[in-house]
Amino acid sequence: MALDPATFETLTPSRFIAFTFPHPSQPDSLLRVAVLDAPIQPADAPRVAAMFVPEHRESDWIFSTESGHLQLLLGSSGISRLILIGNWPINGHCSPIIYHRAINHDSNGLEVSLKPLLLALSPKSLFENGIPEIPILSYEDNVICRVVVERCVGSFAGEMLVEDVEIESGSDVGECVKREFRRRLRFKRMPNLVQTEIRLVPWAGTDSGRLGIGEVEFRPDIEVLVHPYLAPMVASISLISSCIEERNQNGFRPKALCVGVGGGALLAFLKTQLGFDVVGVEADAEVLRVARQYFxxxxTESIQLIVGDATNVMEKIAYNANGHNLGYLGVHEAENGSYLRDGNDLNNKFDIIMVDLDSSDANDGTISPPLEFVQNHALLAAKMLLCDFGILAINVIAPSRSFYEKLIDEFREVFHELYEIDVGNEENFVLVATKSPTISCISNCENSFLNRLRLVTLGAYMDSIRKI
Structure with a gap:
């Protein structure tokens, strides 16, 4: 059915339309054109922009789904309508199994040919002062090469994929460019957000001349944190480092609760690099299967995993930890991957709770944590789970300053002190809440845990912790 050009004369919040269009320079090919109007329209004059999909990434969820399109629009400040244009896969085939970034791809000719189309897809109000110029936005990321390792579907997370990528390292070693390889977990509901990222290293004995995605076997490197906000979250432990050192000196392992497991990079790091016993809570058993298989x-004895809603699980464990009889928490549920090996193991509270959850609704944009987690009853459950000197560290992506200020107010009602770490990427903050005033009973020079912490994280994050 033909589209009515009048459809595009007005802006309709959240309206999404996709169609095919003949390629102006390739008679046997089609273009996929997708038009999305912003959920909230500005009061002043509208702004329309276009973006060309990078060649061979046409089937990437970032460009082929409405949710990916929405994230691109929300990431382009002040845009009322974003028009995406990309090649339609020939004969229905998807992008190549291994994607390689196109070198010197020139779309200027296509931009000129498609200018009448862009004008036809612009709202009538844009022509009040003559024929407008439609800016062409560029999409740039650091991916040089990419291969999808597996696509799967989880009961909660929905469609997800595991991909191996080679990224720009930005550094040279002698005359050789250092090559960086990563494994990523992404969800279709938020395709522009990398849920988990870990470093990959080739297995011993690999021929360096054949080093590349799809050419050699890689193994996960769980001894480093590469996701931008994870190192700052771990750095927050320095606030209670003397208490952790005292626990270690008395022969007890510190305990961490990680709410939101994803690929499990944080859990593995806390266990291997800092000697924590870790309990992880994840809403989707399939995500845990992927974490075990690929990340x-x-x-082990030091990591226990629970499948369930984060708030519900925290509240159940909190009551158990405070002497209430919830024996069913100790039931082994091997068939769905959810278990606590022994309910009594959780009678001892946690030294730290780390929360890494994001909104499940792409229409909200990228928000962390989801609003339901910062309800008073959820924060009280978290506080009940902490030992007397314990802290809660949470990854925050705030869509607005008012959201962040409201978040701080909610935490102030429950916790004693609040601290902030700026991740430095203009997106993430780490908010740290303490159950009681922070104290230091061991000098830094005698604190081997603090020295270890500074060694495995960037010391600058520890130094930038700010009380708010």
Whole structure:
């Protein structure tokens, strides 16, 4: 059915339309054109922009789904309508199995040919002062090469994929460019957000001349944190480092609760690099299966995994930890991957709770944590789970300053002190809440845990912790 050009004369919040259009320079090919109007329209004059999909990434969820399109629009400040244009896969085939970034791809000719189309897809109000110029936005990321390792579907997370990528390192070693390889977990509901990222290293004995995605076997490196906000979250432990050192000196392992597991990079790091016993809570059993298979998360005596809603699980464990009889928490549920090996193991509270959850609704944009987690009853459950000197560290992506200020107010009602770490990427903050005033009973020079912490994280994050 033909589209009515009048459809595009007005802006309709959240309206999404996709169609095919003949390629102006390739008679046998089609273009996919997708038009999305912003959920909230500005009061002043509208702004329309276009973006060309990078060649061979046409089937990437970032460009082929409405949610990916929405994230691109929300990431382009002040845009009322974003028009995406990309090649339609020939004969229905998807992008190549291994994607390689196009070199010197020139779209100027296509931009000129498609200018009448862009004008036809612009709202009538844009022509009040003559024929407008439609700016062409560029999409740039650091991916040089990419291969999808597996696509799967979780009961909660929905469609997800595991991909291996080679990225720009930005550094040279002698005359050789240092090559960086990563494994990523992404969800279709938020395709522009990398849920988990770990470093990959080739297996010993690999021929360096054949080093590349799809050419050699890689293994996960769980001894480093590469996701931008994870190192700052771990750095927050320095606030209670003397208490952790005292616990270690008395022969007890510190305990961490990680709410939101994803690929499990944080859990594995806390266990291997800092000697924590870790309990992880994840809403989707399939996500845990992926974490075990591809990201090096290993169920051992030091890591226990629970499948369930984060708030519900925290409240149940909190009551159990405070002497209430909830014996069913100790039931082994191997068939769905959810278990606590022994309910009594959780009678001892946690030294730190780390929360890494994001909104499940792409229409909200990228928000962390989801609003339901910062309800008073959820924060009280978290506080009940902490030992007397314990802290809660949470990854925050705030869509607005008012959201962040409201978040701080909610935490102030429950916790004693609040601290902030600026991740430095203009997106993430780490908010740290303490159950009681922070104290230091061991000098830094005698604190081997603090020295270890500074060694495995960037010391600058520890130094930038700010009380708010």
């Amino acid at each position: 090096g998360l290993d169920d």
